Amino acid sequence: MPDRGAGQKPTSGEGLLFLTDDQLRRGIEAMFFAYRGFTADPDRILQQYSYGRAHHRAIHFIKRSPGNTVNNLLDILGVTKQSLNRVLRALIEDGLVESRVGKQDRRERHLYLTESGQELEKELSEAQRGRMRAAYRDAGPEAVAGFRQVLEQIMDPEMRSHFKTFKENS
Amino acid sequence: MPDRGAGQKPTSGEGLLFLTDDQLRRGIEAMFFAYRGFTADPDRILQQYSYGRAHHRAIHFIKRSPGNTVNNLLDILGVTKQSLNRVLRALIEDGLVESRVGKQDRRERHLYLTESGQELEKELSEAQRGRMRAAYRDAGPEAVAGFRQVLEQIMDPEMRSHFKTFKENS
DNA sequence: AGTTTATGTCAGCCTTGTTGACTTTCCAAG
DNA sequence: CTTGGAAAGTCAACAAGGCTGACATAAACT
Numbered sequence: 001m002p003d004r005g006a007g008q009k010p011t012s013g014e015g016l017l018f019l020t021d022d023q024l025r026r027g028i029e030a031m032f033f034a035y036r037g038f039t040a041d042p043d044r045i046l047q048q049y050s051y052g053r054a055h056h057r058a059i060h061f062i063k064r065s066p067g068n069t070v071n072n073l074l075d076i077l078g079v080t081k082q083s084l085n086r087v088l089r090a091l092i093e094d095g096l097v098e099s100r101v102g103k104q105d106r107r108e109r110h111l112y113l114t115e116s117g118q119e120l121e122k123e124l125s126e127a128q129r130g131r132m133r134a135a136y137r138d139a140g141p142e143a144v145a146g147f148r149q150v151l152e153q154i155m156d157p158e159m160r161s162h163f164k165t166f167k168e169n170s
Numbered sequence: 171m172p173d174r175g176a177g178q179k180p181t182s183g184e185g186l187l188f189l190t191d192d193q194l195r196r197g198i199e200a201m202f203f204a205y206r207g208f209t210a211d212p213d214r215i216l217q218q219y220s221y222g223r224a225h226h227r228a229i230h231f232i233k234r235s236p237g238n239t240v241n242n243l244l245d246i247l248g249v250t251k252q253s254l255n256r257v258l259r260a261l262i263e264d265g266l267v268e269s270r271v272g273k274q275d276r277r278e279r280h281l282y283l284t285e286s287g288q289e290l291e292k293e294l295s296e297a298q299r300g301r302m303r304a305a306y307r308d309a310g311p312e313a314v315a316g317f318r319q320v321l322e323q324i325m326d327p328e329m330r331s332h333f334k335t336f337k338e339n340s
Numbered sequence: 341a342g343t344t345t346a347t348g349t350c351a352g353c354c355t356t357g358t359t360g361a362c363t364t365t366c367c368a369a370g
Numbered sequence: 371c372t373t374g375g376a377a378a379g380t381c382a383a384c385a386a387g388g389c390t391g392a393c394a395t396a397a398a399c400t
Contacts, residue, residue, distance in 0.1 A: 018311045024299045027306070027318060032227070033329040034321035035205050036248060052355055070378065078206060083357055085379065107366055107377045129194045135323030136197070139316065141188045146309065146316025148197060151204035153305030159203040222386055241346065253388055255348060277346045277397050
């Protein structure tokens with residue numbers, strides 16, 4: 001496997017070795033394998049309720065900012081309204097999510113988790129946090145800071161702003 | 171949004187603040203948003219060839235260790251053979267991947283990228299590396315080390331061993 | 341000779357994404 | 371007060387890419 005061409009250049013004798021194509025490739029594979037682990041535990045739980053990852057994402061972000069409109073959620077999740085609607089309809093029918101007509105603008109629907117919605121959310125997020133907590137603990141606070149820093153750079157700028165908005169909200 | 175119950179405990183007055191549920195939630199959302207960015211550029215390219223992410227993954231890992239058997243690839247990708255086969259068949263028909271009968275064990279098929287396979291791989295990986303390189307550069311080497319460390323902890327152990335095996339191979 | 345292994349393939353199902361077309365509701369500007 | 375357009379919901383159709391189950395073949399192993 002040759003192909004050492006691209007971003008190599010020993011620009012100056014110093015420590016830019018972390019920018020070699022090989023290092024980047026490792027980062028890419030790490031993202032791939034880690035994301036699988038990241039979703040594995042919630043996926044197992046969701047299966048028992050015959051829900052999918054899409055339901056988890058909706059539940060997460062409704063819990064995250066209750067009262068959000070559908071349009072807002074659409075923006076965050078980056079899917080079409082038809083796609084979200086299918087998921088949302090199931091969650092509403094099953095009594096996990098409540099959709100309230102807006103007071104100022106009555107076209108808008110504001111989304112909230114019901115009691116049982118909160119329960120499922122807790123089950124899912126506790127499973128996911130469990131793994132994250134173990135990873136964080138093993139890696140230590142400096143590693144975690146780096147982790148978050150790199151992830152933030154990988155995001156699309158719009159998503160970065162979503163992410164940052166969330167931060168402030170908390 | 172209360173729910174501060176779970177992993178909190180100010181165990182000792184010191185700096186375990188990075189293990190709070192809130193910090194974990196931020197890490198979780200960072201993973202979600204970052205993964206979207208991570209796949210965005212290759213996805214755009216793949217669309218032009220009417221391929222999907224599954225094709226990208228296959229191409230990546232064939233490039234990564236040429237001559238690998240189908241079974242091996244199955245293990246790494248964590249999908250069923252039927253699922254992989256569909257993707258592999260397309261890539262072989264389109265002349266991007268070559269499948270050679272094993273010499274010792276003639277039941278095995280060993281997979282290689284053809285010339286055009288290499289070309290697409292290069293286009294895809296350069297796009298993906300571009301974003302990663304920018305992220306790495308902005309975050310700096312210490313952050314990158316932490317990033318990789320945390321990701322490795324998030325993986326399932328089997329995947330971690332896959333990942334480490336790859337490291338040594340390079 | 342019989343069993344196991346590696347691979348491929350057919351058929352069918354599910355989730356979750358997409359587009360496009362259309363309706364209903366309802367705010368707000370003319 | 372009417373009308374334009376935004377927000378939301380719905381229907382239909384489709385595609386990618388997961389899955390299971392059943393079965394076929396060739397080769398290797400015992």
